[in-house]
Structures are given as structure tokens and as C-alpha cells.
Amino acid sequence: MKIIANKIIKIIRENFPNGIRSDFIDTRKVLRIYSEDDQQLHEKISCRAIADIIRENGIETGGRFYFISPEDAKEITQFFAELLQKNSILYYSAVYEMHSDFFIERNIFSSEILRKIIQASNFRFCSTDFCSTSLTTSLDLEIEKVFSIAENSLSLGDLQKKFPYVPSKKILTVLSNTKKYLKTVSNTYGSVAKIRFDFEEIHAAKNQILSQIKSKGYATSEDYSLVSNLALNSSFAENDLRNLIYEKFFSIDFIRQGRRLLSKCHINKNTEKSLLQNLREFIAAQNELSLEKLFAFARRLGIADSLALNTAYESMVRVAKDLFVKDSLIHFNVPAIDDALTSFVQKKIISLRSVTSFTGFPSIDGYSWNLFLLESFLKKYSKKYLYDAPTLNSTNVGAIYPKSMKFKGYLDVQSFVIIQERVPLEISAVENFLSEQGYRARRTGRATERVIARARTMLSPSVNA
Numbered sequence: 001m002k003i004i005a006n007k008i009i010k011i012i013r014e015n016f017p018n019g020i021r022s023d024f025i026d027t028r029k030v031l032r033i034y035s036e037d038d039q040q041l042h043e044k045i046s047c048r049a050i051a052d053i054i055r056e057n058g059i060e061t062g063g064r065f066y067f068i069s070p071e072d073a074k075e076i077t078q079f080f081a082e083l084l085q086k087n088s089i090l091y092y093s094a095v096y097e098m099h100s101d102f103f104i105e106r107n108i109f110s111s112e113i114l115r116k117i118i119q120a121s122n123f124r125f126c127s128t129d130f131c132s133t134s135l136t137t138s139l140d141l142e143i144e145k146v147f148s149i150a151e152n153s154l155s156l157g158d159l160q161k162k163f164p165y166v167p168s169k170k171i172l173t174v175l176s177n178t179k180k181y182l183k184t185v186s187n188t189y190g191s192v193a194k195i196r197f198d199f200e201e202i203h204a205a206k207n208q209i210l211s212q213i214k215s216k217g218y219a220t221s222e223d224y225s226l227v228s229n230l231a232l233n234s235s236f237a238e239n240d241l242r243n244l245i246y247e248k249f250f251s252i253d254f255i256r257q258g259r260r261l262l263s264k265c266h267i268n269k270n271t272e273k274s275l276l277q278n279l280r281e282f283i284a285a286q287n288e289l290s291l292e293k294l295f296a297f298a299r300r301l302g303i304a305d306s307l308a309l310n311t312a313y314e315s316m317v318r319v320a321k322d323l324f325v326k327d328s329l330i331h332f333n334v335p336a337i338d339d340a341l342t343s344f345v346q347k348k349i350i351s352l353r354s355v356t357s358f359t360g361f362p363s364i365d366g367y368s369w370n371l372f373l374l375e376s377f378l379k380k381y382s383k384k385y386l387y388d389a390p391t392l393n394s395t396n397v398g399a400i401y402p403k404s405m406k407f408k409g410y411l412d413v414q415s416f417v418i419i420q421e422r423v424p425l426e427i428s429a430v431e432n433f434l435s436e437q438g439y440r441a442r443r444t445g446r447a448t449e450r451v452i453a454r455a456r457t458m459l460s461p462s463v464n465a
Contacts, residue, residue, distance in 0.1 A: 019064035127424035138426035353438035
């Protein structure tokens with residue numbers, strides 16, 4: 001069969017340079033060419049077998065399969081190797097756009113086909129978006145290096161010259177991290193690490209804010225002076241600098257509401273305990289409780305939705321997005337459910353959303369399996385598995401993993417899973433993976449930076465020793 005497969009592949013390469021479908025029409029065309037070749041006696045082959053050969057050996061994209069010759073594949077990978085000698089990161093889309101003539105000559109008609117060829121080669125450090133010189137290479141770190149040695153602020157054009165094979169939108173995504181970079185009034189970017197601060201003025205400003213809060217309950221930007229700090233960094237917009245100073249120096253002690261700064265209030269613990277007891281008594285009196293009714297009662301007590309949700313989980317099971325049921329009314333076959341979960345978890349971390357079928361789960365009288373019910377089971381009943389999430393949520397965000405795996409917190413869970421799935425340690429790749437796979441709901445740069453930093457620590461030889 002291998003000889004026949006090779007003949008079929010040769011026919012496709014010679015006759016279908018623009019790709020082939022595995023449908024009846026195209027496989028019939030291949031069969032006709034195969035049958036018309038009377039130079040040697042052919043073994044019989046069916047259209048279905050030809051379709052199998054196409055799917056098993058072709059590079060699929062957009063419903064078509066492409067067959068690249070070994071010679072062309074070798075030239076392409078050598079081309080990438082040469083580019084990587086001068087560039088730390090190569091985005092497939094940018095490489096294809098800049099050298100489209102080279103690729104079209106080899107029947108490569110999109111960056112997606114190019115990506116699949118490179119990923120199928122021996123290139124070790126390739127992700128869904130780019131190739132790099134090492135596993136730990138990331139665009140944000142490379143840009144950070146450039147800023148560390150730059151004497152002045154840099155424009156997008158300056159960075160595009162440094163990274164010719166990176167799309168400008170990817171560079172702008174990194175620059176949008178206001179914790180590291182600020183835009184100047186001349187439309188360039190400066191490193192936050194190089195911003196100078198007048199710490200005496202900042203300390204005095206804190207005292208001015210406290211004084212105003214004491215006298216009138218709040219402070220505005222007119223109530224304290226940052227004149228020296230603004231003068232030291234005159235190339236940056238005043239509002240951006242004020243936001244930066246707030247985040248670095250004021251956010252620990254004050255809360256910003258619009259233009260006002262307020263002192264962080266400390267809830268009286270006895271009052272909080274009394275309010276929670278009222279909420280627990282209300283929940284205990286319910287056999288079924290809707291989310292709307294839970295939140296309405298909690299808000300009348302001044303209790304946040306997240307705390308109300310957590311309190312409901314203490315004595316109830318969430319059987320649907322909007323409904324809790326008293327836990328004594330539901331019986332779980334714990335061993336059977338854990339066994340059903342084993343086929344999904346397989347001794348590693350998976351997202352809650354990865355459980356896509358409940359066919360093998362034992363039935364529960366009166367209720368149908370769903371991810372909310374599964375989350376409740378994992379929180380309180382499972383003997384083998386744990387559920388963890390960044391926060392309590394109603395979007396089925398979170399992770400499942402065996403109890404034998406020990407983590408200090410959800411940060412470690414996220415860091416471990418991107419190592420487990422070999423996700424490149426680059427902000428956009430990590431954010432896309434964690435949000436798309438259901439490990440978290442939002443794409444937040446700061447949280448991603450902490451995840452990547454922790455992953456690098458886990459990968460460090462001194463940690464793994």
C-alpha cells in the first residue's frame with residue numbers, strides 16, 4: 001500500500017499544485033489519472049482509499065490539502081533557519097508577506113500553509129503564530145531589551161526596523177502595557193523603568209491627600225501637587241503620568257472613583273459576620289434558590305455578589321447557571337463520577353470546559369449534567385480531583401486536576417498548564433491559550449506577566465533540580 005500511496009502523492013503534486021479536496025470529485029480525478037497511466041500494471045484502489053491518503057499526507061487548510069515536495073520543504077526550512085540567524089522572532093504572516101514570491105514559486109499560497117510546513121519540520125521553537133530562537137524567547141522580552149539600551153524614546157517605526165518579521169499590531173499590543181511603557185506627546189514610546197520620580201513630592205502629595213480626605217471625605221487632583229514629577233518627565237502626557245503615579249504609589253492607600261481619591265474603608269468584622277449569618281439563614285430556608293433571588297437578598301444586606309455566591313456554595317449545589325438546590329436533595333455517585341472524569345483528566349490539568357460530553361456520567365434524579373453541576377461536584381464531593389478558578393464565576397472558567405498535584409494557588413495552575421501544553425512564553429500566545437481554552441475569562445497583561453514569570457521559574461534548572 002505504501003507504493004500505491006507514493007504514486008498517488010506524486011500524481012497530486014504534479015496535477016494539483018493549488019491543493020486538492022478529499023471529496024468524491026477530486027478523488028475521481030486522481031483515480032482517472034492513476035488508471036490512465038498504462039506504463040505498469042496498477043493495483044486496484046478506491047476513491048475512499050485515495051481520500052484517506054490525501055488526509056493522512058497532505059497539509060490541510062481551508063478544506064483543501066496541499067502536497068509540498070521534500071525539496072521545497074527543505075528549502076523553506078533552510079530559508080527560516082537563515083532568517084533566525086539575524087532575527088530572534090519570525091511571525092509566519094510577516095515572513096510570508098515580505099517573501100510571498102519565494103513561497104508562491106513553491107506552491108505556498110498562504111501563511112497558514114507556511115506555518116504548518118514549519119511546524120511539521122524539525123524546528124524546535126515554533127508556536128501557532130511565530131518561530132523563535134529559544135523556548136523562552138518572547139516578543140515582550142525582546143522589546144524590553146531594546147528599550148533598556150535605547151537612549152531616547154522609540155517610535156513604532158523604530159521597533160519595526162528592529163523586528164522586521166513581527167506585525168505592527170503585535171508590537172502595539174506589547175506597547176499597550178502601561179505598566180512598562182507610556183506614549184509620549186510626540187507619539188513615541190518611553191520605558192516606565194526610565195521615568196524619574198521626585199519621591200519627596202510624592203510623599204508630600206500623600207499627606208495632602210490624607211488631609212483633604214480628613215476634612216471633606218475625598219481629594220481631587222487639584223488638592224495635591226505633582227509639579228516636580230511632571231517637569232522631570234515633560235515628554236509624557238500629564239494624565240498618563242498621574243495614572244502611573246497612582247498605580248505605583250497611591251493605590252495601596254487610596255481608592256479612585258472618577259476624579260476623587262477616597263481612603264480605603266475597613267469593614268467592621270463583627271458587622272460582616274452578622275450580615276453573613278443572616279444570609280446563611282436565608283439560604284438554609286430554601287430548597288431551591290435562583291441566582292436573582294440570592295443576589296437581591298445579599299444586596300439588601302450590602303454583601304457583594306461574589307461573597308453571596310461563595311456562601312451559597314457552602315450548603316447548596318449549583319445545578320444550572322441560575323439555580324441552586326439544597327445539597328441534601330441531590331445524591332452523587334462519587335466513585336462512578338470520578339471514574340468518568342478520569343477519561344478527560346488523564347493525570348494532567350484540563351479546563352472545566354474540556355469536559356464536552358456527559359455520556360459516561362451516572363444519571364442524577366431530576367437533573368441533567370452540565371458544567372455548573374460538575375463544578376459543584378468537584379468543589380465538595382470528588383475524591384480524586386480538584387477544581388480551581390481565578391474567581392467564582394458564571395462562565396465555566398477554571399481548571400480540573402488530580403488531587404495528587406499540589407499548587408500554591410491559581411497562578412501556579414496557569415503557569416504549569418502552559419508548560420504542560422508547550423505554549424510559547426509570550427504574552428499574546430499565553431493570553432490567547434488561557435482565555436480560549438477556558439482557564440480565565442479576561443486577557444489581562446499584568447496577570448499574564450506573572451504567569452509567564454512563574455513558568456520561567458518552574459522551568460529553571462535550579463527549581464527543577
